[in-house]
Amino acid sequence: xxxxxxxxxxxxxxxxxxxxxxxxxxxxxxxxxxxxxxxxxxxxxxxxxxxxxxxxxxxxxxxxxxxxxxxxxxxxxxxxxxxxxxxxxxxxxxxxxxxxxxxxxxxxxxxxxxxxxxxxxxxxxxxxxxxxxxxxxxxxxxxxxxxxxxxxxxxxxxxxxxxxxxxxxxxxxxxxxxxxxxxxxxxxxxxxxxxxxxxxxxxxxxxxxxxxxxxxxxxxxxxxxxxxxxxxxxxxxxxxxxxxxxxxxxxxxxxxxxxxxxxxxxxxxxxxxxxxxxxxxxxxxxxxxxxxxxxxxxxxxxxxxxxxxxxx
Amino acid sequence: xxxxxxxxxxxxxxxxxxxxxxxxxxxxxxxxxxxxxxxxxxxxxxxxxxxxxxxxxxxxxxxxxxxxxxxxxxxxxxxxxxxxxxxxxxxxxxxxxxxxxxxxxxxxxxxxxxxxxxxxxxxxxxxxxxxxxxxxxxxxxxxxxxxxxxxxxxxxxxxxxxxxxxxxxxxxxxxxxxxxxxxxxxxxxxxxxxxxxxxxxxxxxxxxxxxxxxxxxxxxxxxxxxxxxxxxxxxxxxxxxxxxxxxxxxxxxxxxxxxxxxxx
Numbered sequence: 001x002x003x004x005x006x007x008x009x010x011x012x013x014x015x016x017x018x019x020x021x022x023x024x025x026x027x028x029x030x031x032x033x034x035x036x037x038x039x040x041x042x043x044x045x046x047x048x049x050x051x052x053x054x055x056x057x058x059x060x061x062x063x064x065x066x067x068x069x070x071x072x073x074x075x076x077x078x079x080x081x082x083x084x085x086x087x088x089x090x091x092x093x094x095x096x097x098x099x100x101x102x103x104x105x106x107x108x109x110x111x112x113x114x115x116x117x118x119x120x121x122x123x124x125x126x127x128x129x130x131x132x133x134x135x136x137x138x139x140x141x142x143x144x145x146x147x148x149x150x151x152x153x154x155x156x157x158x159x160x161x162x163x164x165x166x167x168x169x170x171x172x173x174x175x176x177x178x179x180x181x182x183x184x185x186x187x188x189x190x191x192x193x194x195x196x197x198x199x200x201x202x203x204x205x206x207x208x209x210x211x212x213x214x215x216x217x218x219x220x221x222x223x224x225x226x227x228x229x230x231x232x233x234x235x236x237x238x239x240x241x242x243x244x245x246x247x248x249x250x251x252x253x254x255x256x257x258x259x260x261x262x263x264x265x266x267x268x269x270x271x272x273x274x275x276x277x278x279x280x281x282x283x284x285x286x287x288x289x290x291x292x293x294x295x296x297x298x299x300x301x302x303x304x305x306x307x308x309x310x311x312x
Numbered sequence: 313x314x315x316x317x318x319x320x321x322x323x324x325x326x327x328x329x330x331x332x333x334x335x336x337x338x339x340x341x342x343x344x345x346x347x348x349x350x351x352x353x354x355x356x357x358x359x360x361x362x363x364x365x366x367x368x369x370x371x372x373x374x375x376x377x378x379x380x381x382x383x384x385x386x387x388x389x390x391x392x393x394x395x396x397x398x399x400x401x402x403x404x405x406x407x408x409x410x411x412x413x414x415x416x417x418x419x420x421x422x423x424x425x426x427x428x429x430x431x432x433x434x435x436x437x438x439x440x441x442x443x444x445x446x447x448x449x450x451x452x453x454x455x456x457x458x459x460x461x462x463x464x465x466x467x468x469x470x471x472x473x474x475x476x477x478x479x480x481x482x483x484x485x486x487x488x489x490x491x492x493x494x495x496x497x498x499x500x501x502x503x504x505x506x507x508x509x510x511x512x513x514x515x516x517x518x519x520x521x522x523x524x525x526x527x528x529x530x531x532x533x534x535x536x537x538x539x540x541x542x543x544x545x546x547x548x549x550x551x552x553x554x555x556x557x558x559x560x561x562x563x564x565x566x567x568x569x570x571x572x573x574x575x576x
Contacts, residue, residue: 080402087394104404
């Protein structure tokens, strides 16, 4: 049995489709990420799976149950972290966790969870005095206290500073290593690349691409960028005509986009060696997932210009 | 067990909100002291009761309404704005237990406010308690708390943000308190329409069902449906009050939303 199975899910708000025929499955022990811009249907999908919203069509199974039916039995088995913070500012950290603990049939201990989310030091601190990252970790703790097998994390790091984001990342990785199945949503590519086994790119409520980060690169990033700096110089006559045809130039850079970089680089460096023509700042860039994501969501290839160089 | 734990949880939250404690528990006592000092603790003209004897139960009722109606509605709407209600809905805790815990908690708070005013009145201003009327006073208090809690939940269900809930609760309680023998002691020659309005709404019925239990010039234990002007008649007042409360609770149950406004 798959922890999550979604088949042709549909949901509209006032006639406007938010999720339009979405299908995917999440395997046990996997971290699965829904990635997409705002309004792509991530939260709608997650909240249908959590039992908050009713679907218009399709079938959905969460831990073998239909979350659209009265889900009190299901709610004991899942952990939820909502997109926006939902904490009572007057309580202390330990009181907050202890309160949620009382809702569940077989919960973890309060101290155990505080340890895990690294908030033991703030046990008796009022929630309103916590930083944004600490509040988010507390909410993840509340998602964990019931000892669920399946955890939903809806944009767990949105609005946090880079340090707090990294803390949440290591927490999510730790949860996964404990065997929890995680459904994550995010609009940060680096985040899903660091955390997820598989990624689903959502655009306008539809699955645009799905797979491991590597598979997405192979399927959707089928070119590599090679560039070197020419400056004020011009290319000599001897530059191979076959390579010349795929050039474009930009602010002194000579840029090639090639499907298979190995033979291309062999030709290029071979020529450069023979002609004693230097190729300063030669670099070879694999398209980052970010570009693939931007290409998929915008439907064009312009994002390649922002490529980050990797070692040649 | 869960119900008691959640009730205690709500009481903890209340005690950590100084503004709420002030308005619900301290305010009725302060108003009691102001009225007694302002008017002097003498016999109210044409009656056999002192200023304190009238105002102590009247402001006790005001405290109960502040707790069960105003505070319940505003605090629940605030929790909803904060997303706390939505988050609770995602746990196995039964929604009914959560709502009843909030109602029980405000009832306990109401009793604190009532006891405070009555004890101060009794110890320092000679407010008398009549044992044969006490059972009906307690029943009125309890049913009044539940009825106004029903109305508080209705306001919270009909209004979607804590701001509007705050406006609606103030706009309903304060004017009615002036017409319902709460802030102003009864006097002769009141325009008919004022009496008519006051008799329609539940606050006057609450204040008199409870207040008349502290009148030496009213006979009986209150457990009657009708009687002369010198009889303590509580049952019809409780009936009107409960009818309001039940209607409020039904509307609340039908319309209540757990998600913050703008989501879903």
